[in-house]
Amino acid sequence: xxxxEIRKEHDIIEKSKKDPHAFGDIYEKYFDQIFNYILRQTGDxxxxxxxxxxxxxxxxxxxSRYEFRGFPFSSWLYKVAGNEVNKxxxxxxxxxxxxxxxxxxxxxxxQTSDDWDEELIERLIQYMNELPTEMIQxxxxxxxEDKDFREIAFIxxxxxxxxxxxxxxxxxxxxxxxxxxxxxxx
Amino acid sequence: MGKHEIRLRKQRFTxxxxxxxxxxxxxxxxxxxxxxxxxxxxxFTYFLIIAALILIFAxxxxxxxxxDKTANNTSVTINGNPQTK
Numbered sequence: 001x002x003x004x005e006i007r008k009e010h011d012i013i014e015k016s017k018k019d020p021h022a023f024g025d026i027y028e029k030y031f032d033q034i035f036n037y038i039l040r041q042t043g044d045x046x047x048x049x050x051x052x053x054x055x056x057x058x059x060x061x062x063x064s065r066y067e068f069r070g071f072p073f074s075s076w077l078y079k080v081a082g083n084e085v086n087k088x089x090x091x092x093x094x095x096x097x098x099x100x101x102x103x104x105x106x107x108x109x110x111q112t113s114d115d116w117d118e119e120l121i122e123r124l125i126q127y128m129n130e131l132p133t134e135m136i137q138x139x140x141x142x143x144x145e146d147k148d149f150r151e152i153a154f155i156x157x158x159x160x161x162x163x164x165x166x167x168x169x170x171x172x173x174x175x176x177x178x179x180x181x182x183x184x185x186x
Numbered sequence: 187m188g189k190h191e192i193r194l195r196k197q198r199f200t201x202x203x204x205x206x207x208x209x210x211x212x213x214x215x216x217x218x219x220x221x222x223x224x225x226x227x228x229x230f231t232y233f234l235i236i237a238a239l240i241l242i243f244a245x246x247x248x249x250x251x252x253x254d255k256t257a258n259n260t261s262v263t264i265n266g267n268p269q270t271k
Contacts, residue, residue, distance in 0.1 A: 049207030
């Protein structure tokens with residue numbers, strides 16, 4: 001996102017604080033992104049639709065508290081969405097479902113392994129089921145949402161070094177166990 | 187098994203797929219409703235605080251009046267002879 005785009009977005013947010021109708025542009029712009037982020041953490045499109053709506057309602061309700069911290073507005077929406085998903089799982093005490101796109105997994109495998117097959121993907125997923133959930137959250141934001149560590153730290157409410165450490169540990173485990181050439185990019 | 191489960195999904199939800207969930211009108215409506223409820227709760231809270239302050243003031247005033255009355259009715263004993271003020 002360019003500085004000009006961020007400034008423009010900031011103007012819309014300021015306007016939305018007085019007139020919620022102006023927030024419609026932001027809604028249209030980020031709906032798909034936030035919907036897919038929630039869907040990836042629930043695996044249920046109906047539930048993702050509900051949580052996505054609630055995310056935007058919460059964002060509107062708390063817009064007066066929003067402060068620009070150098071990130072695109074979407075980072076704040078990711079944070080609100082994450083809180084909404086956590087609230088849902090706390091309430092229903094269910095197992096967190098990470099529903100990831102097969103296509104993206106194949107793309108990642110192409111980049112990181114010379115001789116991958118379906119069995120390797122299956123074993124990899126089984127292995128990742130055993131990793132701490134916090135690690136999966138960081139990996140999801142890093143490799144499926146293409147967020148940098150500063151933004152990940154903001155979204156998950158952790159320090160930047162914490163985000164780097166989680167990613168490094170997770171990748172180290174994957175490299176050791178599956179001989180993947182995943183880049184850390186820290 | 188951990189606290190989560192990773193599942194593979196065939197494809198990414200496209201704009202067309204998520205279209206049926208996209209409805210800014212209902213988001214706006216819900217926001218207005220929640221805002222109204224917030225205002226009502228705020229007004230009710232202020233009302234409760236003011237009522238509590240008035241109650242405390244009334245109790246303190248009454249207690250002070252009772253104290254004055256008691257002081258006026260206190261019998262003073264001079265040289266062993268009780269006298270009422």
